[in-house]
Amino acid sequence: MAKYLLLKHYRGAPAPVNDVPMDQWTPEEISAHVQYMQDFAARLEGTGEFVDSQALSPEGTFVRYDGEGKPPVTDGPFAETKDLIAGWMVIDVETYERALELAGELSAAPGAGGKAIHEWLEVRPFMGEPETITE
Amino acid sequence: MDEALLRSLTPAVIGTLVRRGADFAAAEDAVQEALVEAVRVWPDEPPRDTKGWLTTVAWRKFLDAVRADTSRRQREERVDAEPAPGQGEAVDDTLQMYFLCAHPSLTPASAVALTLRAVGGLTTRQIAQAHLVPEATMAQRISRAKRTVSSVRFDQPGDVATVLRVLYLIFNEGYSGDVDLAAEAVRLTRQLAGRIDHEEVAGLLALMLLHHARRPARTAPDGRLVPLAEQDRSLWNTRLIAEGVDVLQAALGRDRLGEFQAQAAVAALHADAPTADETDWVQIVGWYDELVRLTDSPVVRLNRAVAVGEADGPRAGLTALGELDPALPRHAAVAAYLHERDGDAVTAARLYAEAARSAPNLPERDHLTRRAARLNAQLRETDDS
Structure with missing residues (x-):
């Protein structure tokens, strides 16, 4: 078995086919989407392939060390950051082909x-x- | 309490329950519960007949579960109709359990999980931790595996080769959690070798023992991977090596060579060398030739190229490597090593860096990066002087 990260982006990935912002969907469409994601995770748990799934807030802060005895420097968020991760799912599967298959299914989640x-x-x-x- | 001894009784007790009429999945659950109770009770009240105690408690757990089941009437009738305990013990239950858990209808990962539970007696939590997945996920993997083999007849002879592949996987996964899977694989293979007279079972046991012997030398205290040539050989476990060599020699004496015996022979030649420089690479190349003949595996050919490089010089190694697909995993690492030996530090440094980028795990990546860095530092010094 090998573990794979399925990474979802707020920004940085190519535009999806059905590219309508979520706040323009109907409430029913949002519910259907959330349900699809939950069902998908539950199904993977049932097949023994689920490891973890988390979502991230879009607001991030950059932090770095600023020398002995000084507090760390913080900066951002930067509106121009190209790559913004929205969340992930970690799967444990037999093959790379299976990882691609599951990513394809996750990408089919319904939207607008x-x-x-x-x-x-x-x-x-x-x-x-x-x-x-x-050896 | 000797937990390994307790766990070693698992497959035989499951087998007894199955022959008394329990289905495999329910029997396996019942024995797991009995194991938990044994761990609780035995330290204060050690039973005289450990297997008898476990069988009695597991059978009671099974009956409790049947009674709790909604379809209890139907199932109790069936159970009552089964032969009384003690009948039909012509087959070795433990051995049958190895075959069942490695049944060809299972995927490798399912077979590994089921073997660890029903043959090894490990809990789902322990197996999940060792594989770094949630317990619920591992529980599903195991129960699906049980369903897959539910219609397999328990008394049919299985395929030794599939069992060996599963045990090899458990040993080679190398995960490090609370449960020492490599040690568990050695225990399970040793137990199998005691029950079946088969030269490749002996070959795999020898292979595991000879590699397990090197474990104290394989990683530095800081977690760094120490390659074979640089290992402190005084840390190797001589008792395991002696056992491995004995087991291998007895197997080879039967003159039915297989891939595990040949791999073990390579490991035995390494174990036999007091220093890396004294390694008998000519004989090792001979064993790799046998392995190529037996398996025709590209990975074996890659390792053979390394051995040829040691036996006949790096140019010969590079020639052997030239016949292989550069897309093979670790191809760049082998090429880097052979170029380094050949005195071409510039090419070697470039290839080490390339190999590091495609390394499949962190210790290997760090090792390759260090090799590249060391050569680059040497090259800078040469430029400066």
Whole structure:
């Protein structure tokens, strides 16, 4: 098994096919979308492939060390930041092909007009553990 | 209390329950509950007959579960109709459990999870922790695996090769949690070798023992990966090496070579060398030739190129490597090493950095990055002087 991160972006991914902001959807469409996401996670738990799912607030702060004895410097948020992560799902699957298949299904979540959003998700493999036998 | 001994009784007790008429999934659950009770009760009241105690308690747990079931009437009737305990023990229940849990209808990950629970006696929580997934996810993986094998007949002979692949996976996964999966794989393979006379079971046991012996030397105190050539060989476990060599020699004496015996032979030759420089690379190349013949695996050919580089010089190694697909995992790392040995530090540094970018895990990436950094530092010094 290998773990993959399915990454969802607020900004930075190519535009989805059904590109309507969520606040322009009907309340029923939003409910349908939320339900789809919950069902998807529940289904993956049932297949033994679910690891984690989290959403992130769009508001972020940049922080860095500013030298001995000084408080850290903070900056931002920056409106021009290109890559803004919205959330993720971590899956544990047999193959890379399975990871792509599941990302495709997640991207089919319904949006405006009850139609699939076709949102671009980024699939990133986790670093694994070193194998014992390598020679 | 010896928990490994307790857990080693798991498959036999499940088998007894199945032969008494319990279905596998329910029997397995009942034995897990009995194990939990044993851990609780045994320290104060150790039973004289451990297996008898476990069987009695597990059977009671099973009956409790049946009674609690909505369709209890139907199932109780069926259970009552089954033969009394003690009948039909012609087959080795423990061995049958290995076959069932590695059944070809299971995916590798499902077979690993089911084997750890029903043969190894580990809890779902322990298996989940070892694989870094939530307990609920692992519980589903195990119950799906149980459903998949629910119609498999318990008394049919299974395929040893599939069992060995599952045990190899458990050993090689190398995850490090509270549960030592490598040690568990060694225990399960040792138990299997005691029940079945098969040269490749012995070969796999030898392979595991010889690699397990090196474990104290494989990582530095800071977690850094120490490559074989740089390991402190005084840290190797000589007792495990001696056992591994004995098991391997007995297996090889049967003259039915298989891939695990050949891999173990390579490991034995490394174990036999007092220093890395004294390694018998010519013999190792010979074993890789056998492995290529047995498996035709590109990974084996890659390792063979490394061995050729040591036996006949880096140029010969690079020639052997030239016949392989550059897209193979670790191809760049091997090429970097052979170029370094050949004295081409510029190419080696570039390839180490390239290999680090595609490394499949952090310790390996750090190791390759250090190699690149060391060569780059040397190259800067040469430029400056």
